[in-house]
Amino acid sequence: MEIDTFVRIGGHKKICPTSILMLKADINYTYIYFIDGSCILSSTNIGILEKRLKESDFFRSHRSTIINLKYVSDFEDKDTIGNSSSIRLINGTKIPLSRRKAAVFFKIIQ
Template identity: 45%
Template sequence: MNQEPLLHIGGRLKVAPKNIRLLKAEINYTQIYLEDGSTLLSSITLGILEKRLQDFPFFRPNRSVLINLDYVVDFEAASAQIKMENNETFKISRRRTKHFYSISNPK
């Protein structure tokens, strides 16, 4: 009976990290996009949620987004953009591209 750990996202809400597609910062709130297409709004900042998700396959390509690497379908190196399952693309900031290469191509 090994249960998957749940992420506490504020109030009494808890979500399995594998069900989170991505998180977007909105000032002092975070919009959480789930696998089933629904969204949740949390009063916890993206930085705090990023620390809580450090043991899971999440990557922060820029200051406003945290993505689940399990939902990434393509990476365009020339433009440093990540494409998600839902065809949404996110630009990787210049300072974070090296880190993305290191986690996406472990050799």
């Protein structure tokens, strides 16, 4: 794996984007969840990380979550009783999908 395939996530730590499952914002910090089940806290905010991951297969499902599209297992469109759309990752985590981002997401997936 070449060094330019790694992304800096804060400080001096660089990781491979394919190992990231999702990112969750917490004010000015970001929790980065990995495919192996581990999690780290970065002092870099989610907006900056989104720009750094722009070249990879990541999608911002709503204002506080970015998911890796490679690890989407299923998605649910808005149901008849008004529940919002959601995305299920391969680890079983259910992520809400913003109404404004739903059309873009369904276009990317299909």
